[in-house]
Amino acid sequence: MPMNIAVAGSEELISENLLELLQEKQFPVGKLFLLTALDAEDQDSIRFNNQTIYVQDLASFDWSQAELVFLVGNTDEYVAAFSAAEQNGCKIIDLRNIEHKSSLHGLSLLAQKEDLESSVHVCPDDLTVLIAHVIQPFFDETAITQLNIVALEPVSVHGKKGTEALARETAHLMNGRPLENTLFSSQLAFNILPVLGDSHLVSELQLLFPEEKLNTSVTLLQAPVFFGTTVVADIVLEDALPKEDITRILSSISNVTLSDEVLTPVTHGSNQNKVYLQLIAGELDELQTFRLLMIADPLRCGRIQNAVSLAEQLVTPVMS
Amino acid sequence: MPMNIAVAGSEELISENLLELLQEKQFPVGKLFLLTALDAEDQDSIRFNNQTIYVQDLASFDWSQAELVFLVGNTDEYVAAFSAAEQNGCKIIDLRNIEHKSSLHGLSLLAQKEDLESSVHVCPDDLTVLIAHVIQPFFDETAITQLNIVALEPVSVHGKKGTEALARETAHLMNGRPLENTLFSSQLAFNILPVLGDSHLVSELQLLFPEEKLNTSVTLLQAPVFFGTTVVADIVLEDALPKEDITRILSSISNVTLSDEVLTPVTHGSNQNKVYLQLIAGELDELQTFRLLMIADPLRCGRIQNAVSLAEQLVTPVMS
Numbered sequence: 075m076p077m078n079i080a081v082a083g084s085e086e087l088i089s090e091n092l093l094e095l096l097q098e099k100q101f102p103v104g105k106l107f108l109l110t111a112l113d114a115e116d117q118d119s120i121r122f123n124n125q126t127i128y129v130q131d132l133a134s135f136d137w138s139q140a141e142l143v144f145l146v147g148n149t150d151e152y153v154a155a156f157s158a159a160e161q162n163g164c165k166i167i168d169l170r171n172i173e174h175k176s177s178l179h180g181l182s183l184l185a186q187k188e189d190l191e192s193s194v195h196v197c198p199d200d201l202t203v204l205i206a207h208v209i210q211p212f213f214d215e216t217a218i219t220q221l222n223i224v225a226l227e228p229v230s231v232h233g234k235k236g237t238e239a240l241a242r243e244t245a246h247l248m249n250g251r252p253l254e255n256t257l258f259s260s261q262l263a264f265n266i267l268p269v270l271g272d273s274h275l276v277s278e279l280q281l282l283f284p285e286e287k288l289n290t291s292v293t294l295l296q297a298p299v300f301f302g303t304t305v306v307a308d309i310v311l312e313d314a315l316p317k318e319d320i321t322r323i324l325s326s327i328s329n330v331t332l333s334d335e336v337l338t339p340v341t342h343g344s345n346q347n348k349v350y351l352q353l354i355a356g357e358l359d360e361l362q363t364f365r366l367l368m369i370a371d372p373l374r375c376g377r378i379q380n381a382v383s384l385a386e387q388l389v390t391p392v393m394s
Numbered sequence: 395m396p397m398n399i400a401v402a403g404s405e406e407l408i409s410e411n412l413l414e415l416l417q418e419k420q421f422p423v424g425k426l427f428l429l430t431a432l433d434a435e436d437q438d439s440i441r442f443n444n445q446t447i448y449v450q451d452l453a454s455f456d457w458s459q460a461e462l463v464f465l466v467g468n469t470d471e472y473v474a475a476f477s478a479a480e481q482n483g484c485k486i487i488d489l490r491n492i493e494h495k496s497s498l499h500g501l502s503l504l505a506q507k508e509d510l511e512s513s514v515h516v517c518p519d520d521l522t523v524l525i526a527h528v529i530q531p532f533f534d535e536t537a538i539t540q541l542n543i544v545a546l547e548p549v550s551v552h553g554k555k556g557t558e559a560l561a562r563e564t565a566h567l568m569n570g571r572p573l574e575n576t577l578f579s580s581q582l583a584f585n586i587l588p589v590l591g592d593s594h595l596v597s598e599l600q601l602l603f604p605e606e607k608l609n610t611s612v613t614l615l616q617a618p619v620f621f622g623t624t625v626v627a628d629i630v631l632e633d634a635l636p637k638e639d640i641t642r643i644l645s646s647i648s649n650v651t652l653s654d655e656v657l658t659p660v661t662h663g664s665n666q667n668k669v670y671l672q673l674i675a676g677e678l679d680e681l682q683t684f685r686l687l688m689i690a691d692p693l694r695c696g697r698i699q700n701a702v703s704l705a706e707q708l709v710t711p712v713m714s
């Protein structure tokens with residue numbers, strides 16, 4: 075049964091990816107409303123399922139027209155929209171950046187088969203979705219006692235202003251002009267910047283896996299890369315598992331491809347709906363610790379993938 | 395007592411850094427000979443200790459003039475030079491890339507107080523020197539059972555052809571021109587490339603610490619960065635140590651600065667003789683596992699630092 079859907083925050087880069095994924099998955103969209111807190115007339119219309127959709131003004135929207143709202147916008151106006159949508163009985167999938175999210179609702183991860191009756195589903199951060207999706211099946215076999223993450227983020231996690239800032243910095247340096255820094259804390263072109271305050275992966279994983287004593291360390295680095303996240307994850311299991319079991323588990327995760335190719339952000343992390351994974355382990359038959367190299371496009375494999383999968387369950391609830 | 399010194403391979407980028415470091419440390423150089431297997435007349439002369447030194451032809455060099463040879467060049471001609479220098483009784487410090495090194499000699503790391511009578515000292519790879527230098531003092535306290543390394547290398551590890559290749563790739567992409575790849579296996583500009591065959595850190599650490607059962611995993615990534623290596627190292631100790639001991643050990647390592655600043659390759663890994671380090675650990679008073687973030691200029695803090703320190707011991711043997 076088609077659903078009437080609103081996307082609140084059409085100015086965000088990930089709105090584009092969200093709409094592409096809804097089309098690719100042939101999600102049963104009835105009416106589609108694109109809402110913005112910016113000047114709606116300045117926004118481009120988009121083509122969706124062979125229709126032209128014009129962007130509308132968020133403030134004057136009649137929320138009773140929508141059944142499901144993807145909340146993407148990251149300004150105060152969208153906080154008000156959240157309340158209005160909730161009061162009008164809309165289901166809400168909250169995709170906002172972590173600092174704009176409501177703390178009143180728990181996190182929703184697709185594969186956790188959580189309560190679909192809830193009207194609000196808060197998506198974890200992109201990196202949390204990537205990591206949680208891959209480690210989750212291991213908890214069926216044994217505990218994970220230690221998880222050490224090094225993640226290299228592309229500038230696309232900052233939206234269009236991120237990609238523009240890296241291009242501008244690079245052009246300035248190549249032309250010997252001084253940097254005019256607007257977005258990053260320090261020169262990012264030809265550099266690697268540590269991202270401070272990177273502990274929300276730790277807290278989100280705790281919220282998602284409250285039963286597990288998951289000891290996690292995270293180092294987030296901002297790389298001078300446009301698209302594609304590179305993650306190196308060291309996983310320590312409570313009990314060793316046969317290597318073939320680990321390979322089988324990793325191969326069976328949806329949207330994940332275990333690959334022997336040379337993985338890079340440009341080749342496997344741009345415009346890809348899949349997470350590419352490599353298992354790096356020694357010669358032993360049983361592994362207690364192993365390393366994963368992951369490459370993914372966070373704009374496609376992070377919260378959007380999670381949000382669309384959640385929406386699919388809302389349309390066609392899975393028989394439990 | 396001054397020593398007559400030859401640098402065999404003056405065309406290599408690290409020869410420049412080697413000579414700078416010898417001057418900075420006021421190493422007692424008698425006569426200095428710069429040798430190349432390329433056309434000596436094409437090479438620039440350099441200023442060293444207020445003298446102009448001309449580059450000489452390697453093949454016609456009279457090795458009896460040199461007491462100590464820094465062997466830097468990475469072509470077959472330098473293999474012959476090695477034999478000639480050895481036959482003439484020169485002390486040799488071998489700084490060649492790993493694929494050009496003689497396997498007949500063990501590795502020399504300064505702090506290991508090895509046999510200074512030996513005529514040949516083979517320097518480990520830059521990354522090995524960086525890591526070994528930092529982990530070594532921990533072995534006095536307890537064993538290290540696991541060492542997990544993620545290292546992001548700059549293009550300067552490939553010498554001038556590396557920095558030129560990244561600049562060229564970046565310029566081509568910024569101008570919308572197709573890439574002409576000459577050096578890297580795939581586009582490096584705005585990308586991260588896994589470095590294949592990165593296991594020599596593991597084997598070199600085994601040679602340096604033969605008594606230790608050091609379980610090491612290494613992921614080497616090539617970053618689109620000109621100078622400065624970023625290393626994230628997870629260290630698991632056999633016995634937990636008080637956090638203050640770990641801080642004290644790290645602070646006491648020569649040429650290492652424990653810093654609270656934001657560390658990046660551009661700010662702390664370019665033209666720096668020091669390794670910058672951050673301890674990343676939880677709130678516990680005792681640590682069995684901890685993470686280090688290291689930034690260093692491999693051209694200055696790697697094998698060159700090690701080589702010059704070795705040379706200093708050869709000039710003034712340390713009383714044991």
